[in-house]
Amino acid sequence: MMSATLVPPPRSPRVLPGFNLSLGFTVSYLSLLVLIPLAAVALRAAGQPLESFWQTAASPRVLASYRLSFGMALAAAAINTVFGLLLAWSLARYRFPGKRLIDSLVDLPFALPTAVAGIALTALYAGNGWLGQYLEPLGLKVAFGPLGVLVALIFIGLPFVVRTVQPVLEDLETELEEAAACLGARRWQTFRHVILPALRPALLTGFALAFARAVGEYGSVIFIAGNVPMVSEITPLMIISKLEQFDYAGAAAIASVMLAASFLLLLAINGLQFWSARRRAGGR
Secondary structure, X not given: OOOOXXXXXXXXXXXXXXXXXXXXXXXXXXXXXXXXXXXXXXXXHHOOOHHHHHHHHOOHHHXXXXXXXXXXXXXXXXXXXXXXXXXXHHHHHOOOOOHHHHHHHHOHHHHOOHHHHHHHHHHXXXXXXXXXXXXXXXXXXXXOOHHXXXXXXXXXXXXXXXXXXXXHHXXXXXXXXXXXXXXOOOHHHHHHHHHHHHHHHHHHHHHHHHHHHHHOOOOOHHHHHOOOOOOOOOHHHHHHHHHHOOOHHHHHHHHHHHHHHHHHHHHHHHHHHHHHHHHHHHOO
């Protein structure tokens, strides 16, 4: 008895050919713009003695800048996630006078030079500014302190959350909410069990983008932070200071620590997003 030979089915031709060429171009482009520069920073930092690396990257002044940069970036991303959701909800679900103007203003931090944003925020929240003159008597010193860093990071990170969540809200079917209401669900129950699971991946993505943008922000922060050592110095400023002193090894050491910490945090956020998507798919 002759055994039948299994012939694999013919591969279906792609509608648009050129996959190998496109993939090769993509990998080469990303390598030149992203992978090679980041690898150069890591190699430059690894090329110095461990004692010198640790002395630079773990000095008290640099550690204080880590706490400020990452702490304020996380706080700003969390605040932007909440208020960005509210703003995206208003733009996606309601009609009101001036909606197009507000929708356009959301993108203003994208187009505005960061130095201009920093000067504007400083003039607004300084002790003699329009808002600062009323806040300082209440004990709220915004400009030239850590709180000013938080305000600047909130300003530049808000559009990332809004523009990530708004399209999902616009595509979300309102029939699901109506069905939940017909079944007796309250508004909070509808939001928690129907709307929030659908928005969770977009919220996590917006949070990650806002956090990544805030960690590396420099231009808008240095004007309003005050740059007081051990108090309001951000890590990018420490890197610039090392470069101005021609201490390239020290700048690479600090940059490599920021790179590793940012990568780990973004990896954790992406892992949480993947877990959330799998849990949602498994619950169907």
